[in-house]
Amino acid sequence: MDSNKPHPFSVRQLLNLVLCTLVLLNCSVQAEEFYEAELLFPLESWHNHGSCIVQCPNGDLLACWFHGSGERQADDVEILGARKTSGSSTWSKPFSMADTPGFPDTNCCMIIDPEERLWLLWPTIQANLWESALMKYKTSTNYTQPDGPPAWDLMSVLHVKHPGDFPEQVRTKALEYAGKARETELVKAWVNIITRQAEDKLTRRIGWFTRAHPLILDDGRMLVGLYSDGFSFSLVAITDDLGKTWTFSEPIVGGGNIQPSFAQKNDGTIVAYMRDNGPPPKRVLVSESSDRGETWSKVTDHPVLNNPGSGLELMRARNGDWLCVYNDMTDGRHSLAVSISHDEGETWPATRHLELRQSDEGSFHYPSIIEDEDGHFHVTYSYFIHTDQYGEKVGKGIKHAVFNREWILSDE
Structure with missing residues (x-):
């Protein structure tokens, strides 16, 4: 054997070397950070607020938001959208997604359902007060064209009709949330006010509207988080047939818990994180459902995540x-x-x-x-x-x- 000749690798040594190299390369790839950001359009004096984003089946990004000279006080507010086509570095010019002439359209959200239909959900504010919101939604099967807005197939009103004895549900849940403080005069006054509101049929049926993405479960059930500024609490609109029929959860009553957003645990539990419009300490507010969004646990403060009263x-x-x-x-x-x-x-x-x-x-x-x-x-x-x-x-x-x-x- 020639001692000056390099000793050949055994198959096992060669395999180990290859595996080590792949692991190192993979770690280096995983460790590489990536972040980019840009404005959808130049800053302007107009009010632009409350956006939502989805990715279309063809890879395009679609965003919507509300735009006008104000919010609920201005009658020129409409829902605008913009598209970033797959592979493009820029967003399209904004286009109209929904506009009720003479009324403000606000707080929009979107989702793409299992049949690849695009949903746009938003409230029209009827009397320049959040409490007068009327929920609407549109669906589209033709929304991936490179220019312009989706072609809408359907528009409907989402009429809110509560199941069971809604006033009693509100009262019971408010007292549960208050705990030992239920005997204070301030809490008694609060419970009485929201119970009286719940007893009025018109008050409890209007004023509900969206903020965050809906959640679609594995079986196709869609949960749309709604909230009311009049009640200052939340509930969930539920459809099991992609909008043909709707039911509604029991109210999620707490100290100013609005604008619910959802995630589902491995065991099926659905968790709602909500904006804190209540008194200090200001925290993300939390409630859970173990029956696919129909009933909800007592609202609690998140132990870690702060919230200043913001979506x-x-x-x-x-x-x-x-x-x-x-x-x-x-x-x-x-x-x-x-x-x-x-x-x-x-x-x-x-x-x-x-x-x-x-x-x-x-x-x-x-x-x-x-x-x-x-x-x-x-x-x-x-x-x-x-x-x-x-x-x-x-x-x-x-x-x-x-x-x-x-x-x-x-x-x-």
Whole structure:
């Protein structure tokens, strides 16, 4: 044997070398962070707020939001949309998605159902008060064209009719939430007020509207989170036949728990995270359902996640992680964060900020989040810059950010 000749690798050694190389390469790929962001359109003085984003079956991104000279007080408010076609680096010019002439259309959300129909859900504000909201929805099977709005196949009103003895449900759940404080005069007054509201048929049937993505369960049931500013609590609209018929959950009653967003646990439990419009401490508010959204547990404060009285979104990723996008403080909307949980919301070990500014610089809020077919996360949110470096007013827009899991986990 020639001692100067290199000793050949055995098959086992060669295999080990290849496997080690693949592991190292895979780790390097997984460790690479990715984040990009851009405005859907230049900042403007018009009010642009309350966005939602979906990915279409052809890979396009579709966003919607409401736009006008104000919110419920202005009659020129409409739902606008924009599309980012697959492979494009820019968003289309905004186009009209819904417009009720002479009435404000607000708080829109979208979902694509198992039959690949696009849903747009939103309220028309009938008397310039949130309490006068009338829920509507549209569906489309033709929404992937490169230009212009979807071609709508159907538009309908989502009439809210509560099951059972709604006033008694409201009263019982309010007392359960109050606990030992139920004997105080303030709580007694609150319970009496919302019970009287619930006893009025018109009051309990209007004023409900959307904010976050609906949730579609494995069996096709769709849960649409609704809330009322008049009652300052939430409930769920349920359809098992993709909108042909609707039922409604019992009310989810707490101290200002509105704008529910959902995720489902491995055991089937559905968890709702809600905006906190109640008294301090300001936390994300939580309720759970073990019967596919029909009844809900007592509303509680989340032990970790703050909320200043601002919209949020919760989602379950395909690998089982949960993500929450929210204003991570108890006061103000100048910090917008995304947090990730590996144990279905028990702990949230990693957080990254989409925006982190001084309180007088801007507001960044009402986020919407999805996971695309490549495993990237997309968030749209209201992007309000109050003043520039010279103290001049700047404007409002909708911002889109896309990032991967590694970008969030770099904080873990």
